[in-house]
Amino acid sequence: MRPEDALPPILDLDRLVHEPARLTILTVLAAAEEVEFLYLQRVTGLNKGNLSSHAQKLEAGGYLETVKAFRGRIPATSFRITAAGRSALQAYRERMRAFFGA
Amino acid sequence: MRPEDALPPILDLDRLVHEPARLTILTVLAAAEEVEFLYLQRVTGLNKGNLSSHAQKLEAGGYLETVKAFRGRIPATSFRITAAGRSALQAYRERMRAFFGA
DNA sequence: CAATCAAGTTTGCATTGCAAACTGGTTGGA
């Protein structure tokens, strides 16, 4: 291998997706229309604090949107994945698959 | 879903492997007997500093071993993956594959 | 109406990864 052959980074992953907690969140959201905070918390095994902050990061990155509503008089937060989120997840999957060689 | 149904974490990944730089390093090492520092640097696209520190972490975790030698009078460092490293990588791959559903 | 619970959010901290600076030795040139 000659120096000129220096390769571009082999594994260039979207860090926003790469974090396991967020990867899990996105994967769950990708499978459903809209998901409630508490349901998501149980499925992911995250505590409220971390779910809240990871969701905020995903929202800041445009990968999900937060829907604030009330169930009765109690506030209930739900999430939806955005188109950008869906394709980021898709791209992430494909890079991983490619890296591991089909 | 009732509270008692709280699931164990869905995606429990070995953080030592999960970091893209280290995942790349391990994957390269898994494919060869022994790999020299500079070669590894070019293939991974990491700078020396980061390759050095990631390799140290992998070594601390028992996933690779460092072989110090000389080529002529110039020091040359090489790495080998250990059995533990190989199986950690394998386990990581399988978890990912399982998570993404075959 | 005090205490408890529900639903999230914010805070504090220890850990990380990254790039830049540094070290110890070697080679080439004047």
Added chain:
DNA sequence: TCCAACCAGTTTGCAATGCAAACTTGATTG
């Protein structure tokens, strides 16, 4: 011979991250 440039790698400094615990706001219960 002396010193500047270079090679091979390590250490350092810092900003960003993830995690758990503490906090907030409001609703319900005894």
